[in-house]
Amino acid sequence: MTEALTAERVLEAAEDTLRRFGPGKTTVVDVARALGVSHGSVYRHFPNKAALRDAVAERWLERVNARLWPLTTADGSATERLRSWLEQLSTTKRLMAREDPELFATYHALATDSRDVIRVHLDTLAGMLARIISDGVSQGEFEVEDPHRAARAVLTATTRFHNPAHAAEWEEPGLDADFEEVWALLLLGLASGRR
Amino acid sequence: MTEALTAERVLEAAEDTLRRFGPGKTTVVDVARALGVSHGSVYRHFPNKAALRDAVAERWLERVNARLWPLTTADGSATERLRSWLEQLSTTKRLMAREDPELFATYHALATDSRDVIRVHLDTLAGMLARIISDGVSQGEFEVEDPHRAARAVLTATTRFHNPAHAAEWEEPGLDADFEEVWALLLLGLASGRR
Structure with a gap:
């Protein structure tokens, strides 16, 4: 069974992704990919890119x-x-x-x-x-x-x-x-x- | 006879050129072109781009x-x-x-x-x-x-x-x-x- 996707885990992944790609190039899709989940799952925690x-x-x-x-x-x-x-x-x-x-x-x-x-x-x-x-x-x-x-x-x-x-x-x-x-x-x- | 090329005239032309092209794209050649002189004439007043x-x-x-x-x-x-x-x-x-x-x-x-x-x-x-x-x-x-x-x-x-x-x-x-x-x-x- 996969670990539950918490807001905390999304934030950690978002930080890692930002560190690699920079703020201009980081998308919610990149963050979802780093977590191995659909971007819909990320949106469940953060309704849009600005919120993230x-x-x-x-x-x-x-x-x-x-x-x-x-x-x-x-x-x-x-x-x-x-x-x-x-x-x-x-x-x-x-x-x-x-x-x-x-x-x-x-x-x-x-x-x-x-x-x-x-x-x-x-x-x-x-x-x-x-x-x-x-x-x-x-x-x-x-x-x-x-x-x-x-x-x-x-x-x-x-x-x-x-x-x-x-x-x-x-x-x-x-x-x-x-x-x-x-x-x-x-x-x-x-x-x-x-x- | 052409007007003497003073440092003041070079600076005015440099400002106009900057206004049009922005600082990243402005070269001494652009400034010289705006003045209708050789870039050597500009360098006589300002030894390099940094000085200008x-x-x-x-x-x-x-x-x-x-x-x-x-x-x-x-x-x-x-x-x-x-x-x-x-x-x-x-x-x-x-x-x-x-x-x-x-x-x-x-x-x-x-x-x-x-x-x-x-x-x-x-x-x-x-x-x-x-x-x-x-x-x-x-x-x-x-x-x-x-x-x-x-x-x-x-x-x-x-x-x-x-x-x-x-x-x-x-x-x-x-x-x-x-x-x-x-x-x-x-x-x-x-x-x-x-x-």
């Missing part, structure tokens, strides 16, 4: 989130947690891009086409940041009126260090210095009422 | 700078000048992208290949910002140790609003709200010693 693409992009971004949750919910100085969180986000993306630039470009292209998936991802990231910033307010480290607005500002202001559109700049020698400058200014902004 | 490409990218970025100088050297509140300057930078890029998206993509591709030209452009922009920030320190609006570092931080933190890598996001409805959030946080950071 979104699910693959989402799964990829989930891997990024997974590394950030422990830092989000940790105890201790909010300033240090914020710093570690931002470094972790940038480092995770940078390592992914360095290890397999083609696959990274593929995922980036997928995600770019999945605006809703990106929006949810950015909301999740901003939610994590808001939690750290709120803790910082409770602990007297930050003075911020609206932690959610501040979280979005921090996320947008660090775009260059985590948005794949800037991957080509991530190996430039001045990157760490640029990060330090932005970090220093953001921290002053967050802590401004405390000085 | 850099000069075209530079000229394009100069147009952006030209709109920013008046705001850089204006009198009055440094906070207001900083705000106008950042808005002008974003608006100029946004209008260019909206008016002729293909030409904008062409210039962006050219500039991406001209890392040195981009570096000089970013240094020029940071220099303008540093001047406004220094004025803000003298006028008691900002408290910043190193205006040049703060200027680079402001430029990097606003990447999403002026870097052509984000052009696809510039028509999104939340863009202005995102800018306001980043602006509020940066301003707090710059003024932090003043509160």
Whole structure:
């Protein structure tokens, strides 16, 4: 008897197929062929190619989130947690891009086409940041009126260090210095009422 | 008698040719043909294709700078000048992208290949910002140790609003709200010693 075709198995096969053919050339038929099933069976889990693409992009971004949750919910100085969180986000993306630039470009292209998936991802990231910033307010480290607005500002202001559109700049020698400058200014902004 | 072939005329012809053929397909021979001269005459001004490409990218970025100088050297509140300057930078890029998206993509591709030209452009922009920030320190609006570092931080933190890598996001409805959030946080950071 064949193994049941779960959405999870379809996603794994879709990732393998994308890795081999790239996003432009991967079809649902290719994915079905890799699984040894009819394309109708794939469509039972994902009603169309866009749904499958979104699910693959989402799964990829989930891997990024997974590394950030422990830092989000940790105890201790909010300033240090914020710093570690931002470094972790940038480092995770940078390592992914360095290890397999083609696959990274593929995922980036997928995600770019999945605006809703990106929006949810950015909301999740901003939610994590808001939690750290709120803790910082409770602990007297930050003075911020609206932690959610501040979280979005921090996320947008660090775009260059985590948005794949800037991957080509991530190996430039001045990157760490640029990060330090932005970090220093953001921290002053967050802590401004405390000085 | 034919008009003398100046570097300026070569650049104009190069822009026209790029507009028609795109950056991948434009050759020095095409530019020479448009001018009715031999490609040797073009090479007398630009020793190779990369030099011509850099000069075209530079000229394009100069147009952006030209709109920013008046705001850089204006009198009055440094906070207001900083705000106008950042808005002008974003608006100029946004209008260019909206008016002729293909030409904008062409210039962006050219500039991406001209890392040195981009570096000089970013240094020029940071220099303008540093001047406004220094004025803000003298006028008691900002408290910043190193205006040049703060200027680079402001430029990097606003990447999403002026870097052509984000052009696809510039028509999104939340863009202005995102800018306001980043602006509020940066301003707090710059003024932090003043509160």
